[in-house]
Every structure is written in C-alpha cells, then in structure tokens.
Amino acid sequence: MATAQIIFESYREPRKVARRFRDAGADEGTGLGWLFAACILFFVALLPSLARTSHLSNGDAPLFGLALGTFFGTLLLAPIFFYVVASMSHLVAKAFGGQGTPTDARLAMFWGLLASTPLVLFQGLVKAMIGAGLQANMVALASFAVFLWVWINSLIELEKAA
Known part of the structure; x- marks a missing residue:
C-alpha cells in the first residue's frame, strides 16, 4: 500500500495502522526513516514562506541564509528534540502501565510526524x-x-502488552 494511502488511513484508524506496522516488524531503522522524511518535508513546507520573507525584505534577509538556518534547525536539531520527547513519552506511558519498548514510543511519534506532513x-x-x-x-x-x-x-496501541 502506498505511503499516502496509509497516512490517510491513519487519520481514521491510527491504532489499526500502528498495529499493522508492529506486526510487519517495524524497527528503529523504519522509525528513523519516517523521522527524516518528515523533517525533510517540514523543511520543504517552510521554503515558500522563507522566499516570501526574503522577497518582502528587499534582500535584507537573503533566501540562502534563511534556508540554511531553517535546514540546520529542521534536519539537524529537530530529530534530536523528537528523540528526547519520544523517550519521555515512553516513560510517561510506562508510569501509566505501558508495556512497550522505547522503540515503540519512537515509532508512534515519528509516524505521527510523518502523518501530519500533508x-x-x-x-x-x-x-x-x-x-x-x-x-x-x-x-x-x-x-x-x-x-x-x-x-x-x-x-496507546504500541504500549499495550504484545
């Protein structure tokens, strides 16, 4: 099934999609791919706005500088931030009786990020x-x-007992 179809299916039934990923053997590498795909798309989403900002500043804010700073933030710093937040979400889930792994928590967050990219x-x-x-x-x-x-x-689905 195409990724776009799965994204739109996850809007209706996110638990079913998460269960399907777990059953298919999604692992840390899969999650990392989702995270970087989402971060790249976030960067692409910001480019038109950066071009507008550069254009309206009459060259005082060059597009290259704006894009470079945004690239640094979205592709180098954001993944670290998302890893930390996903790890904290696992600890919170564990406090509420979650039985999953830290990888499950990262998969849940990184898929949520990719699903929100449209x-x-x-x-x-x-x-x-x-x-x-x-x-x-x-x-x-x-x-x-x-x-x-x-x-x-x-x-919630991935932190349930397997």
Whole structure:
C-alpha cells in the first residue's frame, strides 16, 4: 500500500495502522526513516514562506541564509528534540502501565510526524500565499491536532502488552 494511502488511513484508524506496522516488524531503522522524511518535508513546507520573507525584505534577509538556518534547525536539531520527547513519552506511558519498548514510543511519534506532513505542507503554502494570520494559524492547529491524534493513539496501541 502506498505511503499516502496509509497516512490517510491513519487519520481514521491510527491504532489499526500502528498495529499493522508492529506486526510487519517495524524497527528503529523504519522509525528513523519516517523521522527524516518528515523533517525533510517540514523543511520543504517552510521554503515558500522563507522566499516570501526574503522577497518582502528587499534582500535584507537573503533566501540562502534563511534556508540554511531553517535546514540546520529542521534536519539537524529537530530529530534530536523528537528523540528526547519520544523517550519521555515512553516513560510517561510506562508510569501509566505501558508495556512497550522505547522503540515503540519512537515509532508512534515519528509516524505521527510523518502523518501530519500533508497538512504541514498545506500550511506552508497558506503562509506563503497570504502570510501569517488566522488562516495559517487554523491550518497549523489542524496539523498539530492530526499529529497528536495519530501519535497518542499509536502510542496507546504500541504500549499495550504484545
């Protein structure tokens, strides 16, 4: 099944998708691939807005500098942050009786990030076309809600006793 189909299926049934990944043998390498794919798409989503910022600044903020700083943040720092948060989510789940592994918690979070990328890409377009404002904030809220929905439901499913 294509990744896009699985992403949209996870909006409806995130626990079923998480269970299918676990049964198929998803491991740390799979999760790392999801994380970097999501981070690359987050970077791509930010590029149109950065171009708008550069254009409106009349060259005071060069696009290359903006893109380089964003690249550094999204592809070098963000994965470290997400690994830490996923590990903390495993500890929280364990405190509530979770029986999964740290890898399960990372898989849940990283799939949630990848599943939210279609809305993040849409948010990037909205922000680039009309600028920051209510519309961009609404799409950002929707993408964050999708991320939380998929992440929390996947975490609950993967932290259950196997």
